[in-house]
Structures are given as structure tokens and as C-alpha cells.
Amino acid sequence: MNMKAVIVRQPGGVEQLSIGEYPKPQPHSDELLVRVHATALNRADIMQREGRYPPPQGASPLLGLEMAGVVEAVGPNCSGWKVGDRVCALLPGGGYAEYVTVPAKMAIPMPTTLSFSEAAAIPEVFLTAYQALFWIGKLRGGEKVLIHAGASGVGTAGIQMANMVGATPMITAGSAAKLDYCLKLGAKVAINYKDGEFAGHILNETHQKGVDLIIDPIGAAYWEQNITCMAIDGRLVLLATMGGASVDEVSLRKILIKRLRIQGSTLRAREQAYKVALTQEFVARVLPALEEGRIKPVIDTVMSWEDVAEAHYRMENNENIGKIVLRLIEEGDEPLNEMPAMPSPAEFSFDMGEEAAEDEDQFAVLSQSSLPGDGEEADISGEDDEDDFEEPDPEELEG
Numbered sequence: 459m460n461m462k463a464v465i466v467r468q469p470g471g472v473e474q475l476s477i478g479e480y481p482k483p484q485p486h487s488d489e490l491l492v493r494v495h496a497t498a499l500n501r502a503d504i505m506q507r508e509g510r511y512p513p514p515q516g517a518s519p520l521l522g523l524e525m526a527g528v529v530e531a532v533g534p535n536c537s538g539w540k541v542g543d544r545v546c547a548l549l550p551g552g553g554y555a556e557y558v559t560v561p562a563k564m565a566i567p568m569p570t571t572l573s574f575s576e577a578a579a580i581p582e583v584f585l586t587a588y589q590a591l592f593w594i595g596k597l598r599g600g601e602k603v604l605i606h607a608g609a610s611g612v613g614t615a616g617i618q619m620a621n622m623v624g625a626t627p628m629i630t631a632g633s634a635a636k637l638d639y640c641l642k643l644g645a646k647v648a649i650n651y652k653d654g655e656f657a658g659h660i661l662n663e664t665h666q667k668g669v670d671l672i673i674d675p676i677g678a679a680y681w682e683q684n685i686t687c688m689a690i691d692g693r694l695v696l697l698a699t700m701g702g703a704s705v706d707e708v709s710l711r712k713i714l715i716k717r718l719r720i721q722g723s724t725l726r727a728r729e730q731a732y733k734v735a736l737t738q739e740f741v742a743r744v745l746p747a748l749e750e751g752r753i754k755p756v757i758d759t760v761m762s763w764e765d766v767a768e769a770h771y772r773m774e775n776n777e778n779i780g781k782i783v784l785r786l787i788e789e790g791d792e793p794l795n796e797m798p799a800m801p802s803p804a805e806f807s808f809d810m811g812e813e814a815a816e817d818e819d820q821f822a823v824l825s826q827s828s829l830p831g832d833g834e835e836a837d838i839s840g841e842d843d844e845d846d847f848e849e850p851d852p853e854e855l856e857g
């Protein structure tokens with residue numbers, strides 16, 4: 459039996475995208491079948507469309523790393539879910555389609571105060587940012603974190619979660635509108651990287667100490683400045699290489715003297731056990747804040763999935779602030795419950811007082827957990843490991 463799905467006719471530009479037919483997935487015994495109401499774009503979708511980022515083995519070849527929808531069937535080995543439940547989830551692929559199958563343990567109960575469009579914007583960027591900030595980056599309350607591409611989906615999630623634990627987020631972005639938005643969202647310092655070097659600003663803002671953590675999807679273009687503005691014992695989490703993958707000369711001196719740690723990470727290729735653990739910790743720690751409106755998915759645009767080409771074009775041109783969402787079902791995008799009276803996104807307050815201090819302890823403990831892949835030391839040996847590095851695109855590695 460077939461369903462409708464976005465098809466990439468052949469690797470290439472946005473004109474290759476259209477809605478066509480594809481076999482409807484069948485759930486395994488530990489999976490849910492979900493009718494997709496909304497999905498959201500990620501940079502990886504663009505690379506996959508261009509043929510530069512094949513999906514991991516076993517994943518649906520369709521585009522789409524996340525969705526929100528309604529459970530239509532429950533496998534016999536799934537507990538805690540029933541037909542009709544509203545869920546959102548991270549996917550290894552396949553979200554741009556009418557139906558997806560999701561391991562029951564990966565399903566996130568949709569906050570009742572959010573619409574399908576809002577919930578679809580949560581999984582990929584919030585889980586990526588959570589993992590980068592707390593599991594890999596070991597961010598703690600009182601520390602300073604520099605988040606590059608601050609107005610991206612990942613950046614806007616990261617700003618809010620850094621504030622949640624009492625850390626100080628600083629960002630770079632490429633336009634006045636993006637800087638302004640990030641400041642309103644909770645960034646304490648916002649720098650336009652097109653106006654010149656950011657490292658000097660960061661050192662000035664930190665009394666020459668530098669930042670404790672950098673979340674970096676840019677790579678080569680920022681390497682030298684990143685190293686310059688990292689504090690003693692600083693950590694750098696490399697998420698992509700939008701600004702290039704090769705650095706001509708690397709001086710190891712600052713890495714050595716400042717005791718820096720540098721770690722790359724791609725979420726999509728991680729083992730399922732890791733993603734389940736990440737999802738479940740996120741549900742326990744962050745979902746209540748989403749339910750209560752203390753943090754929010756930042757939505758740039760909601761479009762019909764028939765306009766998928768236009769949506770890709772918008773992301774490709776770096777026009778979005780936050781997430782671009784595709785709606786598959788136009789009707790019924792209301793949340794189940796009213797959001798409690800809350801400030802508009804531009805007026806969020808992140809002053810969580812004593813609660814923040816408690817959260818800080820929780821997050822400190824969580825970040826020490828020894829989950830699969832956690833705690834790996836960065837390789838700063840200087841040896842060229844490129845042969846071991848199984849990534850489809852050495853020039854522009856993305857999530």
C-alpha cells in the first residue's frame with residue numbers, strides 16, 4: 459500500500475522536489491505507526507537532496523529527520539502508548555511523508571500546549587543542542603557558552619537551554635535582525651560575524667578569560683578565532699563544517715597550554731540506544747519547560763508541504779530565524795490545552811531563581827552520565843584520521 463511522500467526525483471536543486479507515491483511503512487512490534495501532521499526542515503535535508511548525505515543504513519531514504527503526528531497503530535511490544543496519542547520524534551529519515559514508524563521508546567509525548575507545527579520543530583534541534591551543551595559540552599550553571607549560527611534552529615534551542623541552567627549564552631549570526639532576535643531570546647552578547655572578527659569581542663566581554671564552551675557548526679573559517687577565545691579547560695563541540703572542513707595550519711600550542719577539548723558529533727548516525735537515552739533524558743528534563751512555555755521552539759515559517767521547494771530555498775539562502783515547518787494536514791493545528799498566560803517570545807524571562815540552581819545540580823549530574831559514546835576524549839593528536847572518518851561529504855559535514 460502506498461502513501462504520499464516528498465520525492466527527490468534525482469539529486470539536485472529544489473526543482474527536484476515533488477510530492478509523489480511511496481510504500482507506506484509497516485511498524486515492527488516495538489514501533490508506533492504515526493500519521494504525520496507536520497515535519498520540519500534541517501540543513502541535512504538539503505545535503506541529502508543534493509546527493510551529498512545518504513541516509514544511514516536501515517533508515518528510510520525519504521527526507522525528514524523529525525515530525526509530529528497522531529499514533530495510528532501500536533506494535534504489540536510497545537508500552538505506554540495508545541492509538542490517538544499525539545507524539546513528536548527524531549527520525550533517521552522519512553519525515554516528509556504521510557506516515558512514519560517510530561520506535562516506541564523514541565516517541566516524545568507532545569506538550570499539550572503546543573500545536574503540531576510547534577512540536578514538529580522540537581526533536582532534531584533541541585536534542586542536538588541538548589546533547590552538545592550538556593552531554594558532550596558538559597555545560598554548567600555560571601559558565602559562558604558561545605553558540606555560532608545563533609539564529610539557526612539549533613542555535614535558538616541552545617540559547618534557551620543554556621539560560622535554563624544558569625549559563626551565559628553568547629552568539630554570532632549574520633544579520634542585524636538575527637542578532638536582535640537572539641538577544642530577545644536570551645543571548646547576553648550577539649556579534650555579527652560579517653562585521654569582522656568575533657574573538658576580540660568575546661575576550662572583551664569575558665574580561666580576557668574566554669568562553670568555557672563553543673557550539674560550532676561552522677568549522678574551518680572559525681577555527682583560529684575559536685581557539686583564541688576559549689577559556690582554560692574550554693570545550694568545543696563541532697557539529698558541522700558550513701564554513702569549510704580543512705584548516706591550513708594548526709598550532710597545537712594553545713590547545714596544549716589551555717588544556718582544550720575538541721569533539722565532533724553527528725546525531726543521526728548514533729546508535730539507537732544512545733538516541734533513546736538522549737530522548738528520555740530530554741523528556742524528563744526539558745519537556746516540562748516546553749509544556750509550561752518557559753522555553754519554546756522558535757518557528758520561522760509554517761508552510762504547506764506542497765511548498766517544500768520554496769521552504770528548501772529559504773533555508774538554503776540562510777533566510778530563516780529558527781525552524782521552517784511543513785504542514786501535511788492543514789486542519790486541526792490547535793494545541794489541546796491553552797498555554798498558561800505567558801510573555802510573548804520576545805519578552806521571555808529566563809530568571810528561574812532557586813529553580814535554576816536546582817536544575818543546575820541536576821544538569822551537572824546528568825552531564826556526568828556514562829551513556830554510549832559519552833565521555834569520549836577529543837583527539838588532538840594531530841594525526842590525520844580522515845581515512846577512518848566515514849562521512850559522505852568531507853567538505854561540508856552536517857547533522
Ligand SMILES: NC(=O)c1ccc[n+]([C@@H]2O[C@H](COP(=O)([O-])OP(=O)(O)OC[C@H]3O[C@@H](n4cnc5c(N)ncnc54)[C@H](OP(=O)(O)O)[C@@H]3O)[C@@H](O)[C@H]2O)c1
Pocket residue numbers: 499500501502582583586607608609610611612613630631632633636651675676679696697698699700701723724725726773775776777778780781855856857
Ligand atoms: N552534528 C549534528 O548532530 C547536527 C545536528 C543538527 C544540526 N547540525 C548542524 O547544525 C547547523 C545548524 O542547523 P539548523 O538546521 O539549525 O540550521 P539553520 O536553521 O538552517 O541555520 C543555519 C544558519 O547558519 C548560518 N550559516 C550558514 N553558512 C554559514 C557560514 N559559512 N558561516 C557562518 N554562518 C553560516 C546562517 O545564518 P547567518 O545568517 O547567521 O549566517 C544559517 O541561517 C547546521 O550546520 C546543521 O547541519 C548538526
